Structures are given as C-alpha cells and as structure tokens.
Amino acid sequence: MDLFAERGYAEVTVAEIAERAGLTKRTFFNHFTDKREVLFAGAKDFEDSVAKHLAEADDDLEPIEAALLALTEAGLALAQYGDYARARQELIASSTELRERNLIKMASLAVSIAEALVRRGVPPGRASLTAQAAVAVFTDAYAAWTERGATADFWNLMQQSLADLRRAVDAAPSRPSGA
Amino acid sequence: MDLFAERGYAEVTVAEIAERAGLTKRTFFNHFTDKREVLFAGAKDFEDSVAKHLAEADDDLEPIEAALLALTEAGLALAQYGDYARARQELIASSTELRERNLIKMASLAVSIAEALVRRGVPPGRASLTAQAAVAVFTDAYAAWTERGATADFWNLMQQSLADLRRAVDAAPSRPSGA
DNA sequence: CAAGGCGATTGCACTTGGTGTCATCACGTG
DNA sequence: CACGTGATGACACCAAGTGCAATCGCCTTG
Known part of the structure; x- marks a missing residue:
C-alpha cells in the first residue's frame, strides 16, 4: 500500500512489492x-462470511432482506479497517x-449469495436478480460509508440505498412501441 | 473467432490472431x-446508441422505462448478429x-446511461441505481435471448426480467437487529 | 509526371507479468 | 540424527504490451 500510494498502482512492479516484503517475485506469485x-x-473471507450469515438468517425473512442483513453483518467486521478501506477504495x-x-x-459475491438463496428455497432466476440487487445496494452503501469517515451507521445507509x-425500479409498465 | 473456437481463448496468441488477419502483432496493438x-x-457503438436513444426518449417516461426502452432499441440492431452473439457469449x-x-x-454502459438520465433531470444518486438496475435487467434478458436461438421477442424478455x-426488490422493511 | 505529405503498417528492442521446474531451506517428528 | 514436508528461491522461458524510428501506400499539388 505504501508503494502504491507513493507512485500509483501501474508504476509499481511485482518485483518491488516482493522486495519490500523481503521476498522474491516467485514467492509473491x-x-x-x-x-x-x-x-x-x-x-x-468476506464472501464466505456473507454466505454463513445468510445460511443462518431467519427463515421468514424476505430474500432481499436476508441478503442485505447478511451483507451488513459481514460488513461490520470491515469497520476495524476503516482507514485502510478508504485508501484501498481510492486506489481501486x-x-x-x-x-x-473489483467488479x-x-x-x-452475488453468485455466492444467489446460491445461498436457492438453498433457502428461492427459485434460481429470482435468486440471481435478488443477489445482484443486494450487491448493488451494498456497493452503493459501502461507497457512501467510505467517503464519509466510516462514521455513519452502515445499516442505515443500506436501508437508504435499498x-x-x-x-428507481418501481414505475408503471409501459406500452411496447417496438418489436 | 475461428481460432478461439478451435483452441480456446487462452491458448491463442496475439501473434497468431494477427497472422490470421494478415497483419503483425504490432499492428494488432x-x-x-x-x-x-x-x-x-x-x-x-452500442453504448453510444443507447445514449442516443435515451436522449430522444419520450419526456414523460419513468427513468427505468426510458432506460429499458433505449437498451431494447439499441439491442435490436444486435439481432442481425444472432449466431455470432451466441458464440461470443459462450467464449466470454x-x-x-x-x-x-465484459463486466x-x-x-x-451503466455510467453512460446514468449520465443520460441526469441530463433528463433525474437526481444523480437515483440515476445511478436506475441505470444499474436497467443494465442488470438487460443482461438477464440478453442471456435468455442468446440461450434460446435468438428467436424470442426481446422486449418481452426485458419486461419479464424487470x-x-x-x-425481488419489493418486500416489507425489516427491523435493524444490528449496529 | 515528380515531389511531397501523411496515415497505416512494420521491425525491433525492451519491460513486465506470469509459469514450470527443480534445488534448497527451515522445521517439526519419530 | 535421519526424514518428510511445506515454503522459499534461482533460473529459464513465454506472452502481453509499449516506445521509437523506418518504411510503405496512396493521395494531393504544382
């Protein structure tokens, strides 16, 4: 991270990273x-943590709620890395x-969530879209969270993004107008 | 595409692609x-086409509808590449x-759509999520469309994905339960 | 037709990411 | 002490990209 911060990601070579860590290029790889x-x-680890939380989530939660809750719970463990998280986000x-x-x-992550949802009995097609929506919400909230000083209430941000x-998605259906 | 189909993406070298095209590696790059x-x-081109259609879309359409319509209209031009599209999807x-x-x-594409929505007067935060939702719907529908023989009615698939x-997204709000 | 002008193509040398192979090292165990 | 094992390292090698300068093809203009 020091090297990247000084000179930017592209300008740092793997050999240099390895050297700074007291290792060899080969060992890095x-x-x-x-x-x-x-x-x-x-x-x-994060993905596994989300899957674990999701597997343990209340059975009567709506799929989207269960997914968001699991993401939030797993995300709380990230709070301790506040500063690092911000630098990392900027670098990415x-x-x-x-x-x-990152994408x-x-x-x-979305695939893993979708699989966990299927295990909860959600039909595959819906599980996939639910998981993608949940991840989009998470990404949105996470960005807002790192931009401020990681001080805000994360669950709150998640609910707001949701x-x-x-x-955004709710609107009256429209006439076809095309093929 | 012939080369990739024969031996897989990773096994084909840029020099070979260039040679098959009667050119040099340097020229390829x-x-x-x-x-x-x-x-x-x-x-x-596709992205520009979507942006163009979106700029010309009816003013009284909901943002999500306008975006989906633009994606569908631009997508129709892809119908002529039916076979190629399928092979490409598999390769990817x-x-x-x-x-x-691809991601x-x-x-x-989502960013470009979001910008176009902002130009329509949609607030930035909502524009971004709307665009992401629209692209997710498009990706879903496009996958379904290529999996079948590209025979189905695309607008129909879009509406179904939407x-x-x-x-997936609609559900009763839940109690916080965490920080 | 000759002389330029100019963009596309190319050759070449070089850096870096990434891999396969094999030797070596450190260390805990019987 | 000998042994097995996993981590590290040395080395050679391939493919992706890049910078630079030469050349080619073709079109314009006098």
Missing part, C-alpha cells in the same frame, strides 16, 4: 495468482485493471 | 489496446479474463 489479487486478499478507483477485478469479485433502488 | 478488446469492438463465459472485461463494459427484479 506463490501467494497471489495476480498482481491485482494483492488488494483482494480478504475477498474470499484509480486503476481500470483494479476496477475490473468480478462483486459478481462472484429505498433508492426501490424508487 | 495499434487497433486494439488489449488482447481482450478484440471481442468488445462494438461495445462503444469460458474465460475469467473476458468475464472481467467493466456493462459498468461503463418484473422479476421488482418482485
């Missing part, structure tokens, strides 16, 4: 499949490569 | 910034690298 992965080390935003990687991590999404 | 980009050549699905690239193209998304 034994731990991370990618240069990018170094910034997403915790992603799998600064590089296309990293934004790409696929979110997509993977409300926004509902407003 | 004059036309495409990336190996991946070769499969997303039309993405910018087969490679993580390509899925990543960022969709994200870029209905699914609405059902």
Whole structure:
C-alpha cells in the first residue's frame, strides 16, 4: 500500500512489492495468482462470511432482506479497517485493471449469495436478480460509508440505498412501441 | 473467432490472431489496446446508441422505462448478429479474463446511461441505481435471448426480467437487529 | 509526371507479468 | 540424527504490451 500510494498502482512492479516484503517475485506469485489479487486478499473471507450469515438468517425473512442483513453483518467486521478501506477504495478507483477485478469479485459475491438463496428455497432466476440487487445496494452503501469517515451507521445507509433502488425500479409498465 | 473456437481463448496468441488477419502483432496493438478488446469492438457503438436513444426518449417516461426502452432499441440492431452473439457469449463465459472485461463494459454502459438520465433531470444518486438496475435487467434478458436461438421477442424478455427484479426488490422493511 | 505529405503498417528492442521446474531451506517428528 | 514436508528461491522461458524510428501506400499539388 505504501508503494502504491507513493507512485500509483501501474508504476509499481511485482518485483518491488516482493522486495519490500523481503521476498522474491516467485514467492509473491506463490501467494497471489495476480498482481491485482494483492488488494483482494480478504475477498474470499468476506464472501464466505456473507454466505454463513445468510445460511443462518431467519427463515421468514424476505430474500432481499436476508441478503442485505447478511451483507451488513459481514460488513461490520470491515469497520476495524476503516482507514485502510478508504485508501484501498481510492486506489481501486484509480486503476481500470483494479476496477475490473473489483467488479468480478462483486459478481462472484452475488453468485455466492444467489446460491445461498436457492438453498433457502428461492427459485434460481429470482435468486440471481435478488443477489445482484443486494450487491448493488451494498456497493452503493459501502461507497457512501467510505467517503464519509466510516462514521455513519452502515445499516442505515443500506436501508437508504435499498429505498433508492426501490424508487428507481418501481414505475408503471409501459406500452411496447417496438418489436 | 475461428481460432478461439478451435483452441480456446487462452491458448491463442496475439501473434497468431494477427497472422490470421494478415497483419503483425504490432499492428494488432495499434487497433486494439488489449488482447481482450478484440471481442468488445462494438461495445462503444452500442453504448453510444443507447445514449442516443435515451436522449430522444419520450419526456414523460419513468427513468427505468426510458432506460429499458433505449437498451431494447439499441439491442435490436444486435439481432442481425444472432449466431455470432451466441458464440461470443459462450467464449466470454469460458474465460475469467473476458468475464472481467465484459463486466467493466456493462459498468461503463451503466455510467453512460446514468449520465443520460441526469441530463433528463433525474437526481444523480437515483440515476445511478436506475441505470444499474436497467443494465442488470438487460443482461438477464440478453442471456435468455442468446440461450434460446435468438428467436424470442426481446422486449418481452426485458419486461419479464424487470418484473422479476421488482418482485425481488419489493418486500416489507425489516427491523435493524444490528449496529 | 515528380515531389511531397501523411496515415497505416512494420521491425525491433525492451519491460513486465506470469509459469514450470527443480534445488534448497527451515522445521517439526519419530 | 535421519526424514518428510511445506515454503522459499534461482533460473529459464513465454506472452502481453509499449516506445521509437523506418518504411510503405496512396493521395494531393504544382
């Protein structure tokens, strides 16, 4: 992170990262499949945590509510990394490569949520859209949370994003007008 | 596409692609910034087309409706590439690298839609979520459309995905239970 | 027709990300 | 002490990209 902060993601070489860590380039690639992965080390843990919370969630919750609750609970563990989270977000935003990687991590998270929802008895098609919506809400709320000093109530932000999404999606059906 | 179909995306080298096209590796990189980009050549045109349709859409349409209509109208131009579209979708699905690239193209499309919505007077926060929802619906419908023989009525699939998304998102608000 | 002008193509050298293979090291165990 | 094992490292190698300068094809203009 120090190196990236000084010179930007693209200008730092893997060899340099390894050297700073007292290791070799080869050893770096034994731990991370990618240069990018170094910034997403915790992603799998987070995904697993969400899945775990979701599996344990109340049976009578609506799918979207259960997903958002699981995301929030797992997200609370991130609060301790407040400063790091902000720097990381900025870094990711600064590089296309990293934004790409972030997107696929979110997509993977959505798939994992969808699977957990299916296990709760939600039909697959609906589970997938529900999971995607939940992740979109989470991303939105998380961005707002890091932009302020990570001080705000996260659950609150989630509910607000969800409300926004509902407003966005709800509208009267329209006439076809095209093929 | 022939090369990719024969041996898979990862097993084909840029030099080979260039050679098959009667060009040089160097020339390839004059036309495409990336190996991946070769499969997303039309993405910018599509994005522009969507933005154009959205700018011309009826003023009294709800934002989500306007966005979906624009996506559908722009999408109809893709119908002529039916076979190619299917092969391309399969190829993308087969490679993580390509899925990543596809995701960022969709994200870029969403940003472009959001900007167009802002120009229509929609507040930025809501515009972004609306655009993301619209793109999610489009992706869902497009997947269904390519999986069948590209025979189905696309607008119909869009409306169905939208209905699914609405059902997914609509639920009674819940009690906080956490921080 | 000759002389330029200019964009597209190319050759070449070079950096960096990433991988396969094998040797070596550190360390805990019987 | 010998042994097995997992982590580290050295080394050679491939493919993706990039910078730079030369050249080619073609079109314009005198």
